[in-house]
Amino acid sequence: MPDLDDELMERYQKGDENAFTLLVRRHQQPLVNFIARFINDRDSAEDLAQETFIRIFKAANRYKSEGAHFKTWMYHIASNLCKNELRNRGRRDRYKVDNVVNSGSDSDGDAEQIDLIASAPANPAFEPEVALERKELRNAIQTAISELPEQYRLPLVLRDLQGLSYDEISEVLELRSGTTKSRINRARLMLKEKLKPFI
Amino acid sequence: MNCLQAEEHFSAHLEDTLDYQALQGFEEHLAACEACQHEYTRFQESVKAVQQLPQIEPSPYFMSTLQQRLATEQREPSSVKEESVATGWGRVLDVFRRPSWAYSGIMALILAAAGIFFYQNNPLFNQDFRPASVATISQGEQITTSPEALRIELPRFARNSRQFAPSNVISTPTQPMQQRYMLKQVSYTTTSTSGGL
Numbered sequence: 001m002p003d004l005d006d007e008l009m010e011r012y013q014k015g016d017e018n019a020f021t022l023l024v025r026r027h028q029q030p031l032v033n034f035i036a037r038f039i040n041d042r043d044s045a046e047d048l049a050q051e052t053f054i055r056i057f058k059a060a061n062r063y064k065s066e067g068a069h070f071k072t073w074m075y076h077i078a079s080n081l082c083k084n085e086l087r088n089r090g091r092r093d094r095y096k097v098d099n100v101v102n103s104g105s106d107s108d109g110d111a112e113q114i115d116l117i118a119s120a121p122a123n124p125a126f127e128p129e130v131a132l133e134r135k136e137l138r139n140a141i142q143t144a145i146s147e148l149p150e151q152y153r154l155p156l157v158l159r160d161l162q163g164l165s166y167d168e169i170s171e172v173l174e175l176r177s178g179t180t181k182s183r184i185n186r187a188r189l190m191l192k193e194k195l196k197p198f199i
Numbered sequence: 200m201n202c203l204q205a206e207e208h209f210s211a212h213l214e215d216t217l218d219y220q221a222l223q224g225f226e227e228h229l230a231a232c233e234a235c236q237h238e239y240t241r242f243q244e245s246v247k248a249v250q251q252l253p254q255i256e257p258s259p260y261f262m263s264t265l266q267q268r269l270a271t272e273q274r275e276p277s278s279v280k281e282e283s284v285a286t287g288w289g290r291v292l293d294v295f296r297r298p299s300w301a302y303s304g305i306m307a308l309i310l311a312a313a314g315i316f317f318y319q320n321n322p323l324f325n326q327d328f329r330p331a332s333v334a335t336i337s338q339g340e341q342i343t344t345s346p347e348a349l350r351i352e353l354p355r356f357a358r359n360s361r362q363f364a365p366s367n368v369i370s371t372p373t374q375p376m377q378q379r380y381m382l383k384q385v386s387y388t389t390t391s392t393s394g395g396l
Contacts (some may be wrong), residue, residue: 021262024262024265025262028257028261028262029254029256029257030254032255032256032257032261033254033255033256036255037252037255042255045255046257046258046261046264049257049261050261050264050265050268053265053269054265054268054269054272057269057272058272137248138252138253141248141249141252142252145249156249160246160249160250161249161250161252181210181211182207184210185207185209185210185211188209188210188242188245188246188249189206189209189242191245191246191249192238192241192242192245195245195248196241199241199244199245199248
């Protein structure tokens, strides 16, 4: 029995425009969450999520439901876009650092970075002190995630924040199952060390 | 099972995917090792904290912006670049898109081409060239009238000019001073002196 995403893709391939809109509605929130957590930047996350859907839109005729699952295909495209974005950002940052060193001014890199924790909906049931502590912890977790090496951060976000299975993550990252499991365990161990002052 | 091996099983134990043998070894070690008990508790708490991070919602304008972009894309299909994501040859080519690699590669190719050109055209690297035979003549020790005996090896780039020389003239290298000197020596010895000098 084909899953709903495959059915929607088939319908879209046959000319049903609404099927693509439904696909976007189903996946826009998890995709934005994934990209924002991975690259630690909410504004760029929206842009990259839209870019992912445009790539899917353009390549829809080549999609075959027997070959891959829509969800893993979507995350594969998004992961590659994120990697390119981070690579380009690294180049820009190197350039920026050089300029800062030359001009002797402070870096404005932090100003560009959106505080994901602050922008996330807070639970009003908490006391202010508790909420502040909780916000600090969330902030620390997001910072710790963003400090992980890319090869560990990506499977960790897919597993612990997106809830993908190990098989799905292996498909997205084109890794063997054992490598995926090992990287996720290693990423969690690194995170445990980074969060030592908080947990 | 030691502490490092136990640590490798933290995720599998947390997700209940260990087989019977590994589970038994892990739990035996944990029961005996206080440090691992402490680390495993912290591991569980940090995983739980990550999983409880709130979901980030897209802005209310996400869909409308996307529809605008898709409409633009349908009108101008080339406005969005083809997917350059790395698979197969794309990964190899991707390396050369990085400026440092690209420039290094181009410089290496230029240097290699220049080196080959210089090696092929410079007489210093030509093993056929034997200037010693010229020195022998110039010292006048073995002067002979035979053009064959005085023939010297020429550098490769001068060889072609030899075939245009008259048969009774000694072939010489291209340096004009050297040519003049050798011709003078030959004419001197072939002139009859009738026992004079």
